[in-house]
Amino acid sequence: MNRVECRRLEERIEALLDGELADAEQAALVRHIGSCEKCAAVRAGAKRLHAALAAEKRPEPLRPVWAAVGDRFDRAIGPRASTAFRLAATFAAAAGIILGLFIGSLTGPSAAGNEGTWSDIGSTLGAESGTSLDEIYLSGFDGESS
Amino acid sequence: MTDDELMERIARGDAGAARILVERWERPVFAFVERMVGSREEAQDLSQEVFLRVCASARRYDRKGRFRSWLFRIAGNLARTSLRRRKILRWVPFRPEIHDRKGGGARPDDGVEREEERSRVRAALERLPARQRQAVLLRRFEEMSYREIASTMKISVAAVESLLQRAMKALRAELSGNGEAG
Numbered sequence: 001m002n003r004v005e006c007r008r009l010e011e012r013i014e015a016l017l018d019g020e021l022a023d024a025e026q027a028a029l030v031r032h033i034g035s036c037e038k039c040a041a042v043r044a045g046a047k048r049l050h051a052a053l054a055a056e057k058r059p060e061p062l063r064p065v066w067a068a069v070g071d072r073f074d075r076a077i078g079p080r081a082s083t084a085f086r087l088a089a090t091f092a093a094a095a096g097i098i099l100g101l102f103i104g105s106l107t108g109p110s111a112a113g114n115e116g117t118w119s120d121i122g123s124t125l126g127a128e129s130g131t132s133l134d135e136i137y138l139s140g141f142d143g144e145s146s
Numbered sequence: 147m148t149d150d151e152l153m154e155r156i157a158r159g160d161a162g163a164a165r166i167l168v169e170r171w172e173r174p175v176f177a178f179v180e181r182m183v184g185s186r187e188e189a190q191d192l193s194q195e196v197f198l199r200v201c202a203s204a205r206r207y208d209r210k211g212r213f214r215s216w217l218f219r220i221a222g223n224l225a226r227t228s229l230r231r232r233k234i235l236r237w238v239p240f241r242p243e244i245h246d247r248k249g250g251g252a253r254p255d256d257g258v259e260r261e262e263e264r265s266r267v268r269a270a271l272e273r274l275p276a277r278q279r280q281a282v283l284l285r286r287f288e289e290m291s292y293r294e295i296a297s298t299m300k301i302s303v304a305a306v307e308s309l310l311q312r313a314m315k316a317l318r319a320e321l322s323g324n325g326e327a328g
Contacts, residue, residue, distance in 0.1 A: 014310045018285065020292050045318050052267045052321065053286045055260070058173065059180040061190060065172040066165050068194045069201070073161050076201040 005032040009039045013046050149213035157204040168197050174288060175221050181283050182225035183232075184272050192228060196221045215298040218284060222299065226276050263321070270320035278313035285310055 009029055015021050016029050033039045069076075147166070155163035175196055180189035199220055200207075207216070271279060277299070284290045284298060292306045299306070 011311060012307075014314050015292070015307050018292070018310075020307065045322065046314065049267075049314060049318050049321055050286065052263055053282075056264060056267065056287075058177045058287070059186065059189070061172055061176040061193065062186055063190065064169075065176065065190075065193050065197060066168045069168055069197045070161065070165060072198055073164055073201055076198045077156065077159050077161075077164070077204065 002032060002036070005029070006036060006039055009033065009036075009042060013042055017043070017046055017050065148211075150209045150211060153200075153204050153207045153209065153213065156201055157207070164197075164201050167200070171217060172197070175217065177287065178218065178283055179221055179225050181271065181287070182222070182276070182279060183228055188228065192221070192224050195224055199224075212297060214288075214290075215294055218288065218290075218298045219300070222280050222284075226280070229276050266321060267317070270317050273320075274313050274316060278309050278316075281306055281309040282313045282317075 005028075009016070009032060012021065012025070012029065016026060019026075021029070033043055147163075149167065149170075152163045152167045156167065172193060176189055176193045179192045179196070180186055183189055183192065196217070200217065207213075271282065274282065280299065281295055284295045285292075290298065292303050292310075295306045296303045301309075
């Protein structure tokens with residue numbers, strides 16, 4: 001029995017069986033197992049566990065997953081395009097209004113004529129960017145949770 | 147058609163491509179999630195959520211032929227989040243061996259001993275810490291290489307080996323009946 005080799009085998013038995021070791025280390029451990037009953041038993045135990053796991057039946061979905069995903073596909077994929085479009089349209093409209101106000105202030109008779117202008121802009125923006133919470137959630141998702 | 151090609155089509159709003167992708171991957175994703183959370187109903191809901199997130203993220207998907215890693219990363223994150231939530235809510239841990247397991251139970255011709263061993267393996271798997279269980283499922287059931295598991299779990303290859311080594315040592319101890327955890 002070589003305690004150093006036994007310890008190394010104990011630490012690397014899974015990598016050995018999974019073929020994840022460098023050739024030289026693999027060969028050294030296999031040689032050691034050939035001369036050490038304890039490590040041969042460790043390998044046999046590991047192989048038995050692999051076989052037990054391989055015999056596990058794969059659980060099957062209760063229902064086809066697409067049935068639920070298909071119903072929500074448009075919402076999942078669609079809103080991003082329309083949200084981007086809406087945002088672009090909102091910015092364009094806002095820019096147009098601000099430009100119009102600016103020109104109006106240069107040419108108009110008095111500031112009183114522009115009363116209510118800012119609230120008009122606010123309602124315009126609100127109406128055009130009416131994004132739902134779901135759209136915000138999906139459009140902001142990066143594919144991973146915390 | 148490859149997964150990357152399907153993802154490109156999904157990004158353009160192609161529901162047909164999404165359906166192909168879902169039907170291609172729903173069984174492994176469901177099995178993985180079910181083994182992570184130990185509940186079939188919860189796994190069904192989480193599997194749907196995985197694919198909705200895949201679709202919602204299609205435009206940002208980075209085509210590198212690593213779809214499987216990306217998919218199982220999403221599935222693993224969702225499953226672990228679900229487990230954390232359950233822990234926070236102090237729910238009683240789900241015990242699959244005492245619940246209905248349609249399609250996962252004993253076959254009439256199974257030996258009692260083999261079924262007992264399966265039951266012990268399932269129970270032992272369930273007792274593993276979530277990250278160790280995730281590594282074991284990806285290796286033993288999805289047959290991922292250590293490198294692929296590392297990419298999926300965003301950890302180093304050495305960390306994958308360490309997770310697997312500790313997990314399998316604990317499982318071996320459970321199976322041999324001495325309950326020694328590694």
